[in-house]
Amino acid sequence: MQDQQQTSQLTDGENQKFLTDDQLRKGIEAMFFAYRGFTADPDKILENYAYGRAHHRAIHFIGRSPGTTVNNLLDILAVTKQSLNRVLRTLVDDGLVESRIGRQDKRERNLYLTEKGRALEQDLSEAQRKRMRAAYSAAGLEAVTGFRRVLEEIMDPQMRNLLQAMTDGG
């Protein structure tokens, strides 16, 4: 089994010490604390409105893919239509989101941010980006590549595909 090609000076055992339960636990806890930071800044902005994280998510994905349908959004957000509808209704009522009847398929509703909606979206996004920008900058390109790589492995395959499709098309 010892051929002349040594790709690493580490044995398999040493090479995979990052797979110990203790290393995994640290990753799990880091994920928990980081996610809290990740949502903290938008949450603080939303306190000024009568909105919560659910509204942020809807606003984000509508702003990101203008004209998306309710069903699309349901796939992305993985909540019930009743739950999403309550959020969408308040956003439409408050004039942040416009819901247009589909041109080809008139059953569908195409969702768009209004100017007011886009303003809030920018506010929330910039707050969240600011933290991410600082983190990326401090960690460096190589770390960011690894970060993205691991996140993609953690998510469900369907979500990975969905994210991929969004990134290509939208």
Added chain:
Amino acid sequence: MQDQQQTSQLTDGENQKFLTDDQLRKGIEAMFFAYRGFTADPDKILENYAYGRAHHRAIHFIGRSPGTTVNNLLDILAVTKQSLNRVLRTLVDDGLVESRIGRQDKRERNLYLTEKGRALEQDLSEAQRKRMRAAYSAAGLEAVTGFRRVLEEIMDPQMRNLLQAMTDGG
């Protein structure tokens, strides 16, 4: 400024293309989808019990730092004592957690998992570790290092310190 040591062939501009708003957005969305996957497996187990994610968090950190106090847990979980107390009460009532009066300071309660509690903790942890193990394994050591690095930069400094203290002491 140009010494003989070239650390990179990239200009500053090229070197920081990962800081564009579009790159940041991709990271933000990856974080969102990954966190959902991250919590999915324990959540599925908890459906069989009358417990939720809040119980999982309490069980995790008690199992990780046996003898921890309520106040400690409040700092870690960042919820109100009323919220935590409701969770702890059910766990104590159901015989998963033991609450002992502190030896030095009798105002404090030291929290421990019972055997039953440890069994559930193992079940939940192993489900979550399984996904992380697969992700780490697929992504490789270098990516995992970057992953951890970025997560630490994203979280609030107090949480980073707290996590550090836990990792050292506990």
Added chain:
DNA sequence: CTTGGAATGTCAACAAGACTGACATAAACT
């Protein structure tokens, strides 16, 4: 042209899990 299914909206009831505010008790500190 009718019928079945899909996309959407809405109503009602409910649950988990967060919150605030108020109050109580015991123990420790000053």
Added chain:
DNA sequence: AGTTTATGTCAGTCTTGTTGACATTCCAAG
């Protein structure tokens, strides 16, 4: 002795999720 700390508890509220039921509109297939 008086104050602060650690914890527990009651009551009420909010957000966001759930299920179940039902209506409308419209596309598409028979």
